[in-house]
Amino acid sequence: MTSLPHATNKKLGLVIDLDTCVGCHACATNCKQWNTGGHMAPLTDKNPYAKDPDGVWFNRVHSFEVKRGKTNPGLTVNFPRSCLHCENAACVTVCPTGASYKRVEDGIVLVNTDKCIGCKLCSWACPYGAREYDENEGVMKKCTLCIDRIYNETLEIEDRQPACVLTCPAGARHFGDLADPDSDVSKLVANRAGRPLMPELGYKPTNSYLPPRARRVEGTDIGAQNKLEAVSPRKGFLSWVDNMLSR
């Protein structure tokens, strides 16, 4: 069924910290490595070792230069882009075959590649470019939120997280239930004013992005003195010399 569930028991998703992301592409690389052998496997490539390599990836790490007027300093923002597992996932409702679906139990959006006819309409319906067409297989592929890791009882409990989250060296990616207001991810969103992407389109994305913190430009921003003054000795030989010469 490509009708969306009225409500999902959980809203599993990611919180991505744009303040700490260093743009190293480790999330994208580890995602590709895990998922080319996982639920959506394989993530095929065309010309992988030739001039114009092109392949299926679930994560793409962009970087932007943000100018913020004359008084504010500019920013470099590293921006990892992946499926947001939207509440109003139009990629699911447009699917004519029932290959796309959103799970009631956790809100994860998945593709059944045995039913997919490769019409690409879901990729047109996604504002965020989360779905990529696999030319070799003739079907659409997308992020599974590492469904084969997060419920995998053969893994240690601390490893039951999406590959992108586990590998992030900057701790910029967080995984959890965004329907639970007491979860760590929900608290992060509340404390850091997490934002959805393109909310004006009405997709209600589950994933949230934490905007860069206010930049600390002045010395006083970090508790330092605004102006450094010369240190003068108060006692001892140099103090005596100072006093004598100051007369």
Added chain:
Amino acid sequence: MHPAFSVIFFTTTSGAGYGLLALLGIFGAAGIIPSERWFGLTGLVVALGFIGVGLLSSTFHLGHPERAWRALTQWRSSWLAREGVLAVLTFIPAGLLAVGWVFFESTSGFWGVMGIIAAILAWLTVIATSMIYRSLATIFQWANFWTLPGYLMLSIMTGALMLGTIVMVFGHGNRVIQGTVILSIAIAWVLKYVYWQYIATHKSLATPSSAIAVDGAEITPLDPPHNSANYLMKEMGFSVARKHAEKLRLISHVTLFALPLLLSVLVYFTSGPVAIIASVVAMLSSWLGVAVERWLFFAEAKHTVTLYYGAQSV
């Protein structure tokens, strides 16, 4: 958006076919065109032929055409599935209309009702096609009021030009049909003009700032996420130079509307070989024009994902 040849061919060909089928059904039931066997056979073979070839070509761009039957299952949520279901359903009254027209030389009574039902289903199919595009919030140039009437009216118009030609060839030309042709061209021209004005003066609320959830006066890409073009850039990032689009619009205005309108007015006031030749030229011109129009419909559509790849607005 990348203008895929199979989709352009499908929407224009089946659009014209459904337009012709609907007019045959209505004018047949109304007794405005004769219930003569060979005329009916020709009209319905052309209409159903265009529809069939169009539908078949729509499966060519699929990754798995052998699974196309699955596309009929999700009509509860998907306009693409609804289009498929309506397309299949239309063949039933259309087939019965053909039975009445060809075997019994009758387009009244039960056969007339079939004609009307075929017309309604044909129009609903075209509306479903337009709703596939109309319902995509990602593409502002499609998700607006003018997409649906544009698709429906161009279907009626290209179908009317075909019907005008067929009745002329069979010597059944009459003023109601020719009037319909002229009127449909005029309405379609106005709708398409308004559509082009609308997309030139309005744009999506989505911005680079809302796309990355960071406020800024100017947001420009720094390092690319990948070295060579990926699926998203090839499929959604297709761009056509503004100058190029202006020329193609001009070609559309002339071949799709101006020339067919002029020739149709000529047909209205003439008869014999002049009228037949004018009808045929008007029809052929509209085919070229509608293909260019549909190409532009795709090429001028800006997907929100391009905001991540340097577009400043969509």
